[in-house]
Amino acid sequence: MSDFTVRPARADDAPAILILHRKVAALPGGLARQPEEVTADYVAHAMAAASDGGVNLVAVDADGVVCGELHVERMKVGIFTHVLTDLTVAVDPDWQGRGVGSALFRALFEAARALTPPAIRIELWTGATNLGAQRLYERLGFKIEGRMVGRGRYPDGRVEDDIVMGLLLD
Template identity: 55%
Template sequence: MSAFEIRPTEASQAPAVLALYRAAAAGSGGLARRPDEMDLAYVEGFLAKALAGGVSLGAWRGEALCGEIHASRIGPDQFAHVLSDLTVAVDPAWQGQGVGRALFQALFAAAAQLSPQVTRIELMAREGNGGAIRLYQALGFVVDGRFEGRVRTPDGRLEADIAMGLLIPAAGGAA
């Protein structure tokens, strides 16, 4: 039996997701927002968007939320095959225990069930977040580009934002 269970996130769980995001942001600094830049309305907004045609999943141990991942559709029909605005957060106490990888695997499985079919998943990663970039590459994401000087770190340095994408073969073999 796994130490955690992955299941769909519900809008009513926004307070737990907010607490998780604040803890994750205070820890490794992998999230774009600082803890004080997140509130319930922010979380309710991204959950609503993900739940309206995308994916939001939580990793739970009992009633404790260990991690969350979400991605959403980005708009016009020409992008209906794309999941974007992807964010993953893992509680610092659970980092390094396979929660992030398990959340991604569950996201891929959930995305395969969506209609219209998803054939691309994309995310952004701060260049200084090497551990996350290595995980994303191990999962099959490739670097699509760099936005030089886009991210200002808390200490004032500027870093590139790394655009990454994963192509998923469409049913019938075409990506």
């Protein structure tokens, strides 16, 4: 049985979040960033953006080690301020498929409703070949809203479309 908990991220989680994202980025077909693009600066900016009206959550194992992270930021233009966008989620490969991602999203939905003002739309992009992630997001209530053709270009020259997914909270 998996033993983890989800809590809001703290500033002192930054080094662990960096390690986690580097580990996940090293695996093909997951995060958009290559491992060398996962820097302390990237993590600092992501955490700062999320802390400015968005949501930043971590999953920690029984020893308090970060095994998953999710961050999303709030849009700033008036008519879009109910929207959380640019979502990134990463689960340690040793923990994938054990409910961590689902738990992070459930906590996100709760946190989004509790924000002031509440966020009622959440949107994300995922690689067209990342069918596992799309399956999870659809199960959580996200709908496919569009396709951004040729958006991703990998170092090996491979081009991949991005799938736009969105969810409206009740």
